[in-house]
Each structure stands twice: as structure tokens, then as C-alpha cells.
Amino acid sequence: MTTQLPSTGFLRLPQIIGNPKANPPQPPIIPVCRSAWWAGVKSGRYPKPVKLSPRVTAWRAEDIVALIASAKG
Template identity: 55%
Template sequence: MNEIPETGFLRLPQVLSVIPLGKTCWWEGVRSGRFPKPVKLSARCTAWRAEDIRELINALSEQTEQ
């Protein structure tokens, strides 16, 4: 998780560089509530809170350990 800052925002390519999914799969997970909802920074700029992505990675790694 060295690529993820402690705080701030991540654009989709940054998110998908640490969570190996395709865009379609990611957006389906966002719509279903499995993945965090994005924040609209402007009309054409969507990002995710770094803290939310860190929590998601921790939750996914706990699921694989069980």
C-alpha cells in the first residue's frame, strides 16, 4: 500500500493499480455497494478518498485470510 497516500484522493487509474480489477467490474462493485462511493471533485473529475481505499484493501485481505 505504499502507492496510496495516507490522506487525499485517488483517481480511478490509481485505484485500479492497487486493486487488480477492470473498470467495468469496479463500477459494478461501486453501484452494488461492495466498493466505496466516489467523490465528485468537479463535473468531469471523480475520485475516491484514500482512506476508503485503504479500508477496502484491509477488508478484502481479511476475507482472503479466512
């Protein structure tokens, strides 16, 4: 199954790393665990998030698309 990424907008963490407990299960775009993702954000490997509200963190879809493109070579 191929996940279609939006060209603009925001993605929440479960949309990026997947959520097997969702109904239906959400496949990962980047298959890492939550702690590895946050460690990568802290080290600069993954893009910095945007705080949409005090309890909502998201990533720009453009940043995730660029990350995937850079990983492919």
C-alpha cells in the same frame, strides 16, 4: 513493485485499477477492469466516489485503504 498509498487525500480511477498505457505503466492497487469497478461501486462492494468537479471523480484514500484492509481479513 509496491505502490505506496497516501494516508489522506484522493485517488483517481487509474491510480486504483492501474493504467498499462501510461508511461511508465501504472500497476493496479485493485486489479479489476473499469466496468467491474463501477459495477462494484453500484452494488456497494467498493466505496462511493466523490465528485470533485463535473468531469473529475475520485475516491478518498482512506476508503481505499479500508477496503484493502477488509479484504486482507
